[in-house]
Amino acid sequence: VAIETNRGERVIDRDGTRASEVKTLARVLVPVGMLGAGFAAGTVARGIALGADVIAVDGGSTDSGPYYLGAAQPKTTEEAVAHDLKELLLAARDAGIPMIVGSCGTGGTDAGVDWVSGIVRDIACEERLSLTVACIYSEVTKDRVAGYLATGRVHPLESTPELDLPTLRRCEHIVGLMGHEPIALALEGGANVVLAGRATDTAVLAAVPLMQGCPAGPVWHAAKVAECGALCTTEPRSGGVLIAIDAEGFTIEPLAPDARCTPDTVAAHMLYENADPFRMLEPGGILDASEAVYEALDDRRVRVTGSRFEPSTQYTTKLEGAAIAGYQTLSIAGIRDPEILDRIDVWHDSLVNLLKDGISRVLGFSPGTYSLEVRCYGWNAVLGNLDRDPRSPREVGAVLVVTAKDQAIAHTIAKYCNPYLLHMPAPGMSNLPSYAFMSSPAEIDRGPIFEFALNHVVDLRETTELTTTAIWKTP
């Protein structure tokens, strides 16, 4: 039988065995790309019926910015997480398989792990589940990182400078991205629920197949493709996928009956959110997918072979840290008057210049002690200087953004700006226009604004050196 692949036609039944009948070594059910995002009814049951050995789901990411790590707050709501967790815990209990959640509470902080752990405890009580729960904490203290720094074990990634102590000391929270090892240890120790702090998205999915002796290349590649759930299918919002690892490769199929995996959708997912689509760094080595062959087994399943994993001599953990970059106050004024909109560039520049002059003259804040922007949504707020579209906007939301070292200063400056943002005419206008403030007061205090401060790895001697595991059991 000849099957079409990304490398032309390939005969797959040379020895009389169809690829689809290859012996599967482990199956991982990935119900959704992020815990709390929800999945269609019946999809989890379908994955269980297909023989899943574990349910693995990602609970966080840096995708939505530094706030969630810096403030140790989840992006997801408790109700949505509890809703998903309840269905997953019941399915895992009925099937007698473990469940793993990675990067709990979005940032993967210790508080994030405890938050998910509390939700699991409530569900366990309510449903009378018999659970052994391993909480794996991956937050790292500044002192500990300083120790690694002093012994030359912290290295910058890409174009980042070497880490210095002042940068380190500014961080509110630091986490190390764990590999699969502490998760596997917890499962070997008898846990049937693992709640991991910050982990690589792939480690959460890779732990059970690696424990069951699956080859590393297919495991890490399968985990990379499946980590966003159904995003690698023709129906990206349909929930999850099932990956089945064998001795030479892996097979992936969607959990929703109307979704399909094709060689193109599976391979294209290697592009998504990856700077390099072929090589991906894991704590213990590098996944090399450059020689992978994607073949359609039928109209909804794809088998992938040829993925390689190159173990590295030094085990490294990536650090993520978030620091407070300042405090912000916003005011939002809507502009619909064509007379202003036709000269929005002039209006913008003259307003900013007037404000900066007054802030210095009246308030006494010199330019280096605060920053002020007026972002004109509807004109060029999104792309800024990259926007070359010459057309006049139809409507603009002018957002005053003031950043300062504390909230009081940011608020004071925004208040000073208020009448100018309300009434600033275009040059040559004889009347005093008023724009459309959207609220009273116009000023909106945003609190601390975080920034990612670390882009570094630390060399470890033990794979579990930065993690701490705590076990609790239901009575």
Added chain:
Amino acid sequence: VIKQAAPKTLADATRLVRSKNAGPFWITIDIFFDTSAGYRAHHRAITRARMASVYGVPATSVRIFGIPWLRVIKVSFPRPLAQGGPFERDMHAGQLHVPLLSMPLPADPEDAPSEPAGEAEVLDTIPL
């Protein structure tokens, strides 16, 4: 979708152009050409020098990957400012592909402007 007229811009030759953050420190742009012929004819228009000029980043920081069988060119470069700081305008970098849509393509791809050696060819292509 088969587009009949000769493509004038990158949008004309592609079915999808998308941008996204790749971790807090990188941006990546995926350019899906309509057809294999379109890929072959126009992928060389995506050069490090051109991307550097559109996005205001150093050409040496730009990585370009070609995946002919997917008809995809991928462009990645470090974010000028890390994701999410006080001056962030696009948290997920999801709108940064837009300046590429209007990028003009040469009527005859053979007329593509010559660029300094090492800049014009697609880098990091995995041959099949």
